[in-house]
Amino acid sequence: MSDTGQRRGPFASRTVLVVWLVGVLAALGVTWRTHYVADLSAFLPSTPSAEQAVLLDQLRSGVAARLLLIGIEGGTREARSKASVQLARSLRQSGAFEAVHNGDKSEFESTGKFLFEHRYLLSPAVDAQRFSVEGLRAGIDEATSLLGTPAGAMIKPVILRDPTGETLRMAESMLPTQGPRSDGGVWVSRNADRAVLIATTQAQGADLDAQERSLQSVRDSFAPFAAQGLRLVLSGSGTFAVASRAQIKSEVERLAIAGGLAIVGILLLAFGGSLRTLFSALLPVGSGVLAGIAAVSLVFGNVHGITLGFGTTLIGEAVDYAIYYLIQARCVPGLAPGSGARKWLVDSWPTVRLGLLTSVCGFAALLFSGFPGLAQLGLFSMAGLAAAALTTRCIFPLLAPDGAPGVGLRRHLGRLVGRCTEVLPRARWPLAAIVVLAAAALVGLPSAWRGSLSSLSPVSAEKMKIDEDLRADVGATDSGTLVAVSAPDEAGVLAQAEAAGARLDRLVESGVINGYESPARILPSPGLQQRRRDALPDAATLSAHLNQATLDGPLPARRLGGFIDDVQAARRQPLLTLDSLKGSPLAPVLGAQILPGDATRPWRALLSLQAGSQGTDVARLRAALADLPGTQVVNIGSELGALYARYLHEATLQALLGALAVCVLLLLHLRSWQRLWRIAQPMGGAVLIVLAVMTASGVALGILHLVGLLLSVAIGSNYALFFDQIRMQQQALPDGAATVIDTDTLASLALANLTAVTSFCLLAFSSIPALFAVGQVVAPGILLSLLLSAAFIPLPRR
C-alpha cells in the first residue's frame, strides 16, 4: 500500500484513468436507458403470504390499478350530462381505454343482445325444474307481473321470446347492488352535482408512461367542456402513480440543484474559490450517483423514484471522501511535490476504507430485504459509496497529487474544530448523561414505530378525499374484505367461486354480510353452464309443458313459438369462456375479479363483500368458508397493516444485523475491544438521542427513519474513525514529543459534516414523506455524531 502512485509509470496511470472513464461512460449509458418507476409496489414484499399475494396481484396488475375515476363538476345539470355522454364517446373512440362507463344505457345495447342470446346459459334460474309445467307457470307469472309498470319496460319487448323472465334474473344477479345514482341518463353523485364516469385504461397500471398518455387523452377530450366552465376531476391509482412520479421527479431535481448549489458554495468558500478543486470534489459524487443508478438498474431492471431521491443524499456523503482527500493530502512543506497523495494513502485511506466498509456492511443488510424497494436503496448506497471512494482513491492521486491548493475557510474551520475538541471532552459527562436520559426515555415512552405503508405514499390527504368521494359516487367502495379463491385453471377458479358463493348466499340470508360480487355471476363455470344446457328440454317436451302451464294464463302458448325456438338454439350453443367474452363490456368487469394464472401462480378470483350493518364478522366468514380448498378471506386493511409490520420488523432485524456486522468488521480491523467501544459510543449516543427526541415529539417512525438511522451511522462512523485515527497517531508519538493536533484532518471532518448536514437539511424540507423522513433523521444524527465523537474520543493533550 505504501508504494502506490509513486512507482506507477505513466502507462499505469493512464490505464487507471481509462478504466475509470470507461466505467463512468458505461454507467452513464445504463443510466440513460434506465426505466424509472414510482408505484409503491416496489415497497411490497417479494415473498408474500397467500393473503398478501392476493393483495399484491391486485395492486400490481389488477384492474384496480387501471381504474380511472372521472368527475365532471360545475355548470348546469344538462351541461354535465351532455359532457359525460360526449366525453365517454370520445374516450371510447380514442382506443386508450378498455372500457368507459357513464351509466348511458345506449352503450350497452350490444352487451344486452349478447346476454339475451346466452340467457339460458347465464340465468341463475335455469335448471330442469324451470322447464316443468310448474316451473314454467311460476316463471311466466313472475315475469308478467312486472308488465304494465316501469320496471317491466325492459322485458315487455322480449316477453314472447323470454316469458320466464331469464333476462331479468340475469340482470338481477349481474347488476351491482350499489349502483350509482342515475340522472339525465348518466351517472351522477348522490347529491347530483357531479357527473361521474369510470374508465379502465388499456395500459397496465405499472406502465406509467402509458398511464400518463391515457390521462392526457382524457384532459384533451375534456378541453371543449372546460371552455364551457365545467371542471374535470380525475382520480384512481394511475393518477396517483403518475402524479407521484412527477412530484418525485421535480422534487429530486429541485433537491439535486439546491443541494448541488449549497455544496458548491461551501466548497468554493472552503477551498478559496478554486474551480479546479470544486470540479475534483464533485467527481466522486457524480461517479457515485451514476454507479448507484447503473447498479440498481442492472440488477432490478428499473429504478424507483424514491431510490433516486435517496441518491441525492449521496451527494452529502460522497463529497466527504473528496473533502477528506483534498484537505488531508495537502503537501507538507518541505517534502517533494506529489508526496501528499502518498501520505494520504498511508495515513488516511485505511480509515476512509474502513468507513466505507462499515457503510457497505450496514447497507448490505438492506440488500437481503424481501422488499425490492428497500433492497434498491441498499444496493444504490453500496455501489454509490464504493464508486465514490474508489474514484477518490484511484483518480485523485493522479488529478491532484497534493490535495487542494486553496486555503479559504479551512484554517478557520480547523481552528474551530480544534477548539471544539478542547471544549467538548470536558462536557462528556453531561453529554453521557443526556444519552442515558435518551435511552431511559426510549424505554419509558410508548414505541413510536407506528408508521404505515401509506406514509410512504406522497399522495395528499386532499387527493385521497377526492378519490374516496368519487368511489362512493360510483359505488366502488367496498367493505375492504375479499374472498379470494384459487385453482389451477379458469374452469376451476369459476367453480371455486361458485362454491364460495353458495356459502356466501347463506351469510347474506342470515345478515352477516349484505351481499357480494362474484365473477361466477357473470360467467358461470363451464360445469354449471353445461348443467343448464343439459336441463333444456327438446321442442316437443317444452311445447307440451308450455301448453299446460299457460292454460288460463295471460300469455297463450301459441304466441310463444319464439321461446321454443330460442331454447332449441340454446341447446346447441357452445359454452362461454373468458375468451369468448373478450371485447364485450363484461370483459373488464371480469378482469377486475379474475386474475389469470400462469406456470408460476394459480388462477385467482376475487369476491368482494358488502359489509353487513354491523361491519363484517370476519371470524364467521372464515368459519363459513373454512373447509373450501383454495379459499381465503382477505381483509385489506389488516393485511396492509400486517404487511407493513412485517416490513418494519424485517428492516429492523436487518438494521440490527447490519450494526452487528459493522461491529464485527471494526473489531477485526482494530483488534481492540477498547477502540471498538470508543467508536461505538458516539454512534450509539447519536442514534439514541435522535430516536428519543423524535419519539418524544410524537413522530410516527417508519422504514425510512430506520434507513435514515443506518445512513447516519454509516456517515457518522467516519468521524469517529478519524478521531480514533488522530488519537492513535498522537499516542504513537514518542513520549515528550510535542503533540501537534492535525487541524487539517479536523477541518476536513468539519467541512464534510457541514456539507452532509446541509444536504440532509434540504431533504428535511421535502414534501415527499420518504425523503422528509430520511432528512429528518440524518441531519441531526450526523451532526451529533461529530460532536459526540469529539466529546467521547478525546485527543491526548499535554
Next chain:
Amino acid sequence: MMPIRPTLHSPMRRTDRRAALARLGAGGLAALLLPLRAQTAFGLPQLTQLLSQAKSGEASFTETRTVSILEQTLKSSGRLSFAAPDTFVRETLKPRQEKVAVVGNKVTLSSGSRSRTVPLDSVPEAAVIMEAIRGTLTGNRELLERHFGATVSGNAQRWTLELVPLESRLQELVKSVQLTGQQALVREVVVAMADGDRSVMSIEPVTPSAKPASAAN
C-alpha cells in the same frame, strides 16, 4: 298549475305585478288566491298540507292492470304501509308473494326467497312511481314538484292529483300518475304508461284494529 290568473283581480301596479309574477311559485300563487277564493281554493299546497298530517298509514289494495300484450288483465292484491318521512312498503300477497320496501334511498325487492337491495336513485325508471306515491302519501310537495308537473282538482272531500313526469326520459315511459283521494287518504292510484298500458290500484284504509283481518287474506 292551477288555471287561475290572480293578477287580473289584483289592484297592484304593473311593476309590482311583474315583480310578484317573478316570484310566483305555487306557494305565492296560492297565497295570493287565498283571500280571494278562500272557500273553494284547493291546490297542491292545501293538498300536501292535508296529506302531511298523516304520519303513517296502513291500507289494503287491489290492483288491476291492463297490458296490451297480454290477453287478460292482471289482478293482484296486498297491503300498503307508509311512515313519514320516507318509508313505503308495498306487499303483494296475491297472486304471489312479493314485496317492495323503500326506505330513504334504499329499495329492497323481495320475491319468494330472493331479495335484493338497490339504491332508488340508481333506477330512475322505477323511482318515478315510488316518488309519486311516497311524495303524495307524506305530503312532500317539494319532492313532487321536483319530479312532476302536478295538477290538483276537486276539493278536500274528493280531490284528484295528476302527476306528469318532468323529465323527457321518464315521459317516454310513464304518461301520468293520477291519484284520487278523500281528505288525507289516497283511495286510488292510476298509472298510465306511455305505451297505453294502465294500472288501477284501489286502496282501502285499514284501521289498526282491523289490521289482523286484512292481513289474514
